[in-house]
Amino acid sequence: MELDKLDGKRQEQESHARGSSPEGRVALGAAGGLGKAIATELRERGADVHGVDIVSEGVFHADLSTASGNRDVVAYVLATAPDILVLNPGCQFIATLDQFPDAEWNCLRSVMLDGPFFALKAAWPALTKSSGACVVVTASPVSYGGRARRLRTVPRSGPR
Structure with missing residues (x-):
């Protein structure tokens, strides 16, 4: 394990010595669920993955x-020449419309819709x-049909 510091934030990054592993792969939201699975799969294939999340051990915060x-x-990540950017943001809050706090709606929208836009915009010059x-x-698969009553699916369907 290699520990790096960036602006006072602690980063734990695994190095992989399997053949010619691609560098700079990023799995955003890599602390759990699908993001963690994507990061794990890329690491198992020899990639140098930079996991990111707001809170979790072993990822860039x-x-x-x-x-x-x-x-x-x-x-x-630009210091390691990114070649794959995985935009997989996620958070959850479940309530009926009349009980849904504005702050939670703003959080869902910001993380799942604004976040991918900002990440792609920031990475675009290097990626191109x-x-x-x-x-x-x-x-979200529910963007193709399913639990329409879930407000969480609205911003999660935006990237579709």
Whole structure:
């Protein structure tokens, strides 16, 4: 394990010595769920993954709901020549419309809709310089039908 510091934030990054592993792969929201699974799979294939989340051990800490948080992540990863950007933000709050707090709605929208936009905008110049770069964006399967009563699905369907 290698410990790095960036602006006072602690980052734990695993190095992989399996063959010619690609560098700079990013799995945003890598602390749990699908993001953690994506990060694990890429690591198992030999990639040097930079996991990011607002709170968790072993990942770069950043608020991915903000433009500045996404710029911090991209600036950190640019030092390793990113070639794949995985946009998989997520958070959850469940309530009926009449009970749904404005602050929770703003959080959901910021993390799951604004965050991917800010990340892609910040990474775009570097990604377009690489002929092999790609972007993977996840969205909720309920954006194709399902639990329409879940307000959480609205911002999660935006990247679709």
